[in-house]
Amino acid sequence: MRILWVSHLVPNPPKAGVLLRSHYLVKELAKHHEVDLLAFSQKGLLAPYFNSVEEGLEKSKEVLESMCGKVEFFECPVDKSKFSKIWCALYSLVSAHPYNINWLKSSAFGECLERWHKENPYDLIHFDTISLAPYAAGVSNTTLALDHHNVESHMLIRRAGLESNWLKKLYFWQEGKRLEALEKKYCPQFQTNITCSDLDSERFESFIPAANFKTIPNGVDTEFFKPGNNLPAAKRLIFIGTLDWYPNTRAVQYLAHKVWPLLKDKHPDMQVDIIGSKPPADLVELAKKDSRFKVHGFVDDLTPYLEQATVYVCPIDDGGGTKLKLLDAFAAGKAVVAHPVACEGLYVTDEKNVLLADSPQKYVEAIERLISDNTLRQQIEKNARQHAVDNFSFASIGKQLADHYMQINADHKR
Structure with a gap:
């Protein structure tokens, strides 16, 4: 044709x-x-x-x-x-x-x-x-x-x-x-x-x-996005997305101003990596004041950041379609904590290939479960990768x- x-x-x-x-x-x-x-x-x-x-x-x-x-x-x-x-x-x-x-x-x-x-x-x-x-x-x-x-x-x-x-x-x-x-x-x-x-x-x-x-x-390109050879860091969160797209802007500001304050004092060795072009000014300012909250802007190679990440956090509660960033995370074998809206159309199962959260406290609880229970985290990672390969x-x-x-x-x- x-x-x-x-x-x-x-x-x-x-x-x-x-x-x-x-x-x-x-x-x-x-x-x-x-x-x-x-x-x-x-x-x-x-x-x-x-x-x-x-x-x-x-x-x-x-x-x-x-x-x-x-x-x-x-x-x-x-x-x-x-x-x-x-x-x-x-x-x-x-x-x-x-x-x-x-x-x-x-x-x-x-x-x-x-x-x-x-x-x-x-x-x-x-x-x-x-x-x-x-x-x-x-x-x-x-x-x-x-x-x-x-x-x-x-x-x-x-x-x-x-x-x-x-x-x-x-x-x-x-x-x-x-x-x-x-x-x-x-x-x-x-x-x-x-x-x-x-x-x-x-x-x-x-x-x-x-x-x-x-x-x-x-x-998702399951040959490009795949689990790394190195173990992730002990306590390292990541969010990836084009940061001037309003659902991503809203999500990353929620992570910075609602979730991170509840985590940072309880876990002084935790770090957040925010990756994506055109980050909002308030996040850039936060990164200047808090060395553990890192705003990287656009990076050409996501691989080392994904390999180091313990938990991929995606508090997107707006927008439509399906979130490609989550398919990338699943294919890379990452444990994901996400809002239910972020997972629309991805056919995920809570507690199997993702952990769902819809409030700051629930995000904190899910993140803490994954960083404290290696068996749970590794099972979520394995299931997420298989979900991407089988369906996407x-x-x-x-x-x-x-x-x-x-x-x-x-x-x-x-």
Whole structure:
């Protein structure tokens, strides 16, 4: 099959979150079908990993052209100036579409998509987020697939419920409700809608029964992330994530200001490693005052930090989709203490392959159990690794997607 992958981001490098999923799905899909790539470039996703955005685009194009046929990038509309994002957010309050649609509006991008399809028609076009759905109106005589990294409307409404600032609360709520209406409109127009978990599929089906949903779970490179040869330190906690993504920001601040104060006096030999680009200022200040609370920023090689970690702590209680950072931790054979929301869609079992917590005291109790009981910790580590291998290998997930697209295209032609 000839497939066009239309993306809201350059799916490289495979370092974190959505970049990991998109990169590996493109890579695995290209092993089974011919794939072209048309993508917006987001400066904020490229800048942490390269010396410049220009270098990132050049190196990413080289990597992606080794997998795909044609590859072309367009500048993300809200990156054109420092005011573009603010203007788009304000404009979206009075426009027909919410921000989640307006931020990717580009006539040049749409014209390129239509031209490529006209010149050499695709069997299937994959749109990698609901924000790209309007572009499907410009093509015909092809199978259409829409990917949902999260149930975006649910994520925004949940965020509104957790927000204390009433202006932000109102903005997120109206954005979520408007986006929900567009999900109801667009999803049935696609022959298949891809989700990251059965839970997300069920959420969509509950309010869009007319659309077809298929779970293609998030994955992990189980050959890259694997248990180390060295024993972990006695008392070393770790959190990894892009730190300006609001669920990660909220989680790491919770760890710093709610959990760490209860632990640090009881365990003077304990250390925390916070890893990820763009750490919030309050954590940077805390690290200056507390030498045991270390904020490293972006690091290119996570291996030594993961090997040293006794417990991976993930107090994420917001967001959507499934958390790739936890799949990395499971594959690396780490004992994880996490909020139930962080584990949504990962099919984990409390006390078997993870310990769940939902309050500062419960995090402390779970962490103390793991650092004091080596038998429990080692069993959790072993079970977590096996869970990742059995259920979330990228190779098997990519094959699932390739086979599904073959079947859905055949069904659509019939």
